[in-house]
Amino acid sequence: MARQMATTLLRNRAPRRALLALVALAALAACTSPVRLATPSEIKQANSATPSPSASGATGGTAPNPAASASPGSTAPTATGALAQLQADYHALIASVLPSIVQIDTQGGLGSGIVFDAQGDVVTNAHVVAGATRYTVTTSDGHQYAAILVGAATGSDLAVIRVGADAALKPATFGDSGKVTLGDIVVAIGSPLGLSDSVSEGIVSGTGRSQSEGNGVYLTDLIQTTAAINPGNSGGALVDIAGHVVGMPTLGASSSPRSGAASGIGFAISSNQIVIVGQQLAAGGAITHTGLAYLGVNTSDHPGGGALVENVVAAGPADKAGVKTGWIITSVGGHATPDANSVGSVLATYKPGQKVDVMAKLPDGSTRTVSVTLGERPANP
Numbered sequence: 001m002a003r004q005m006a007t008t009l010l011r012n013r014a015p016r017r018a019l020l021a022l023v024a025l026a027a028l029a030a031c032t033s034p035v036r037l038a039t040p041s042e043i044k045q046a047n048s049a050t051p052s053p054s055a056s057g058a059t060g061g062t063a064p065n066p067a068a069s070a071s072p073g074s075t076a077p078t079a080t081g082a083l084a085q086l087q088a089d090y091h092a093l094i095a096s097v098l099p100s101i102v103q104i105d106t107q108g109g110l111g112s113g114i115v116f117d118a119q120g121d122v123v124t125n126a127h128v129v130a131g132a133t134r135y136t137v138t139t140s141d142g143h144q145y146a147a148i149l150v151g152a153a154t155g156s157d158l159a160v161i162r163v164g165a166d167a168a169l170k171p172a173t174f175g176d177s178g179k180v181t182l183g184d185i186v187v188a189i190g191s192p193l194g195l196s197d198s199v200s201e202g203i204v205s206g207t208g209r210s211q212s213e214g215n216g217v218y219l220t221d222l223i224q225t226t227a228a229i230n231p232g233n234s235g236g237a238l239v240d241i242a243g244h245v246v247g248m249p250t251l252g253a254s255s256s257p258r259s260g261a262a263s264g265i266g267f268a269i270s271s272n273q274i275v276i277v278g279q280q281l282a283a284g285g286a287i288t289h290t291g292l293a294y295l296g297v298n299t300s301d302h303p304g305g306g307a308l309v310e311n312v313v314a315a316g317p318a319d320k321a322g323v324k325t326g327w328i329i330t331s332v333g334g335h336a337t338p339d340a341n342s343v344g345s346v347l348a349t350y351k352p353g354q355k356v357d358v359m360a361k362l363p364d365g366s367t368r369t370v371s372v373t374l375g376e377r378p379a380n381p
Contacts, residue, residue, distance in 0.1 A: 089241070093187065094199055096243045098140040100172035101236055103191040104147075104161070106132035112190035112236030113137065113161070114172050114245060116278050120163040123278040124235030125250055125269075126152040127213070129159050137163050140197050151285030153277050155379050157217055157250060157269065160281040172237065175244030177270035180204055180223060188227040188249050188266075190236025198233075202226030202264070210344025211251055211267055220292060220377070221348040222267040223247040229266040238268040246271045287379045293350040294377040295332075295358075297323060299340040306330045306361065307340040318358070321372040327360040330367075352376035 079087055100115045104124055111128030115121075122137060129135060135147040145163040152159035163169060184204040192198050206224030213219065225238060229249035238247035247268030273292070280287040296316020299307035306328040312319045329337050332346045333356035350356060352374055359369045 090187075090201075093239070093241065093243050094189075097172070097187075097189060097237065097239050097245075098197055099170040100245075101140065101189045101197070102169075103138040103194075103196045104128055104235065105136040105138070107134060108132055110191060110194060110232060111234040112232065112249075114235070114237050114248065114274075115169040116160065116282060117171050118165065118169075119282070120165050120167050120169055121150065121278075121282045122147065122161050122163060122169075123248075123274055123281075124159055124161065125248065126154050126157045126159040127215075128235045129161060130154075135161050137161070137167075138196065139169065143167075151281040151287075153281060153287045153379050155217060155377070156273060156277050156287075156290060157213065157219060158248075158274060158277045158281070160278055162282075172245045173243065174271045174275050175240055175242070175246045177221075177223065177246045177272045180207055180240070180246050180270075182207065184246075185241050186223075186225055186227055186246065187239050187241075188225070188229050188233060188236065188268075189239065190229070190233035190249060192230040192232040194232065200228035202228070205264070208345035208348035209267055210341050210348075213251065218298075219250070219267070219269065220344045221270050221273060222251070223270055225249075225266050225268060226264040227266065228264075229268070244271075245274070248274055290377045290379055291352070292377040293347045293352055293354065294375040295343070295347060295372065296375060297329075297343075299329065299343055301339045302328050304328075305338050307337050307343045309360075317372050317375040321358070321370045323358065323360070323370060323372070324362075326363045327368075328362075329358060329360045331359040332356055347374070350374055 102113045102115065102122060104111050104113045104122070106129060108131055111124060113122040113124040116123040129149060129152065135149065137145045137147050145167050147161040147163045150160040150162050182204055185201065186204055187199055187201045189197070189199050202225050204223060205226050209222040209224045210218065210220045211222060223238065223246065227238065229252055233249040236249055237245045238249055240246050247270055249266060249268045251267040253265035273290075276291045277287055294317060296313035296318045298310045300310055302308040309323060309325050309327045309329060311325055312323055329343060331337055332343060333350065335346045337343045337346060355371055355373050357369050358372050359367065361367055
């Protein structure tokens with residue numbers, strides 16, 4: 001299936017955003033430029049304190065005196081009631097999760113990772129470690145460890161690297177992404193632009209999304225969020241208010257002359273996929289099953305509505321059922337599919353082996369419904 005908006009892998013880093021908001025809803029910016037490796041000077045600048053005007057030797061003005069605006073005997077206001085409780089809850093949430101989120105440095109860049117188990121396995125995006133031979137894991141308390149690659153599943157954009165049990169890393173708690181619903185408050189934790197332990201918060205703005213990474217990898221069952229995720233967040237954690245990992249930030253929508261800026265749109269691989277793939281990689285370095293329903297077609301938006309079948313995978317489920325290139329899929333399993341992305345959203349609610357009716361418009365204007373026995377998405381298509 002073709003992607004519906006420009007997306008960028010979040011391999012490297014961009015500036016940190018603020019942690020708290022007074023209300024549950026927040027509109028936070030997503031990645032809006034093509035991914036590239038951050039230069040050493042950029043990383044140094046992002047991690048350096050901004051000098052004051054007086055320190056820089058600037059003339060023509062006097063730096064404001066913070067104390068001058070305060071009345072004698074005045075004190076800073078303190079939060080009370082529900083607001084104080086909200087802030088305390090956020091503090092507790094971040095403190096509990098941070099030890100399980102690490103920064104991963106390679107020769108080609110950096111990303112983030114989630115401590116997967118007590119054996120020192122760390123799960124991350126496959127594109128974070130792709131092409132590298134050396135991996136350095138940095139924990140939230142500043143300790144650094146060398147790691148080895150256990151295995152990668154490029155089709156799922158997931159990988160596991162291993163530090164070892166001696167490091168005594170704290171495993172994260174993974175939640176059930178199948179229970180994630182629109183409006184859920186979530187927090188993204190990672191290392192955008194090398195700013196380790198950065199936190200941004202937002203809500204779940206979509207579930208069951210499907211997006212192309214632009215490198216032959218097509219991800220499904222993604223969680224869409226308004227939490228700001230930028231290059232360097234890749235492989236990190238999207239957690240719910242209970243501190244459970246429900247996703248892994250992987251893609252950010254980018255602007256284009258045609259669609260304009262795309263702020264507050266990011267995508268995370270669901271925790272259920274992370275657990276299924278991560279367990280297999282940690283155990284044997286490879287995966288044999290994804291557990292994801294597979295139709296076996298690539299589609300794009302049709303101007304008149306529906307998902308235009310661009311090609312059909314030979315011997316795949318759709319091919320066996322008689323689906324042809326040029327058909328316009330209008331519903332799957334009785335669920336309307338007004339565009340290509342909705343096909344992936346519907347498939348995310350099914351399991352391999354289930355049968356669904358696929359309704360389509362044919363090039364001659366007629367309609368046809370075929371029964372398709374869904375397959376399992378290949379591990380590395």
